[in-house]
Amino acid sequence: MSLKDKLNRLFESFGYQKFRMSKFEEYDLYASNKDFLTSSQLITFTDLDGSLLALKPDITLSIIRSTNSPRKVYYNENVYRPKDHHYREIPQAGVECIGTIDSYLEAEVIALAAKSLEKIDRDYILRISDVGFLKAYLSACGVEETYQTFIVDAMDRKNADYIRSLAAKGTLNKSLEEVLVRLADLYLPLSKGVKEVRKLVDAPECVKMLDHLQEIAGVLSGFGIQDRIYLDFSLANSMDYYNGLIFQGALAGIPFTVLSGGRYDRLPEKMGKPFGAVGFAVYMDIVENRRHSRKNFDGDILIVYRSSDRPSAVSKTVEALRRQGSIVSAVSEENAADENRWRRVMTLKEAKEEAGL
Numbered sequence: 001m002s003l004k005d006k007l008n009r010l011f012e013s014f015g016y017q018k019f020r021m022s023k024f025e026e027y028d029l030y031a032s033n034k035d036f037l038t039s040s041q042l043i044t045f046t047d048l049d050g051s052l053l054a055l056k057p058d059i060t061l062s063i064i065r066s067t068n069s070p071r072k073v074y075y076n077e078n079v080y081r082p083k084d085h086h087y088r089e090i091p092q093a094g095v096e097c098i099g100t101i102d103s104y105l106e107a108e109v110i111a112l113a114a115k116s117l118e119k120i121d122r123d124y125i126l127r128i129s130d131v132g133f134l135k136a137y138l139s140a141c142g143v144e145e146t147y148q149t150f151i152v153d154a155m156d157r158k159n160a161d162y163i164r165s166l167a168a169k170g171t172l173n174k175s176l177e178e179v180l181v182r183l184a185d186l187y188l189p190l191s192k193g194v195k196e197v198r199k200l201v202d203a204p205e206c207v208k209m210l211d212h213l214q215e216i217a218g219v220l221s222g223f224g225i226q227d228r229i230y231l232d233f234s235l236a237n238s239m240d241y242y243n244g245l246i247f248q249g250a251l252a253g254i255p256f257t258v259l260s261g262g263r264y265d266r267l268p269e270k271m272g273k274p275f276g277a278v279g280f281a282v283y284m285d286i287v288e289n290r291r292h293s294r295k296n297f298d299g300d301i302l303i304v305y306r307s308s309d310r311p312s313a314v315s316k317t318v319e320a321l322r323r324q325g326s327i328v329s330a331v332s333e334e335n336a337a338d339e340n341r342w343r344r345v346m347t348l349k350e351a352k353e354e355a356g357l
Contacts, residue, residue: 011074070099096279107219140203193231299327302342
């Protein structure tokens with residue numbers, strides 16, 4: 001089964017319905033919503049009736065424009081954007097949950113993001129933050145707005161040295177410097193991270209945000225993925241698009257973000273829609289490039305079994321690992337001549353432990 005099909009099944013298992021759209025939209029949709037685009041460079045052309053169209057650089061805009069009531073949708077579509085100094089056709093997969101968004105729905109979308117990453121590789125991390133937290137804290141501490149922007153930018157880059165330089169100039173007091181440096185370095189599982197931040201920050205608006213993050217952590221525990229969700233306030237510099245929770249996904253061996261999402265109530269509000277929204281996108285081009293690079297190997301796991309191992313135990317282990325998304329083969333010791341062509345080589349005992357059997 002292809003990754004695309006796996007993701008579709010996952011989304012549908014949570015009640016999301018497929019959203020289909022044209023490759024192009026009216027140019028005005030993008031021209032009037034440039035704040036929500038990653039680039040203002042569009043591929044445009046004139047329709048037969050003289051109207052100006054554009055190849056879609058974004059999927060969320062089309063979904064929100066066509067939605068007038070609560071709905072849960074998923075998509076597998078291509079967008080057309082500048083990348084590496086050329087226009088590219090870039091595949092994306094994702095979900096959008098639209099309506100009155102409560103803590104459960106936010107956590108459900110975060111869980112779907114985590115489970116999407118798990119379909120690609122079990123070695124994943126999802127980082128989460130609230131884009132308003134730092135500004136709320138800095139405002140409560142009386143920091144000038146100009147410096148707030150600089151500090152948020154520094155936090156986005158985990159640049160604690162810049163924060164220390166502001167303290168050295170007298171722009172920040174020593175206690176605020178210490179809190180910001182600790183927040184810049186903070187990277188903990190969500191629930192534990194919230195508890196640590198409570199020891200540092202007591203501004204009422206920030207406490208409300210921490211209460212909300214703790215509530216989200218509680219809901220995520222029901223989905224069984226809370227250990228993969230980390231609190232990271234360096235996710236701070238996306239105020240133009242997101243207005244609350246924000247999250248990004250990473251996979252081992254890929255130095256780029258492969259998934260991003262969050263709350264974006266400002267977009268439907270701008271379009272005159274009376275609801276909120278939360279969603280995410282998986283950058284399938286990055287994922288697929290990584291998957292192709294794995295073709296240097298025949299597969300993920302080679303199980304080398306002994307003559308004393310029961311064949312039924314071998315088959316059960318192969319099937320368990322395969323269902324987890326691995327490419328698996330099993331050979332006897334006598335036939336295990338080409339072990340170097342596999343990413344990992346295991347005995348049956350080791351493979352059973354890997355499969356959780």
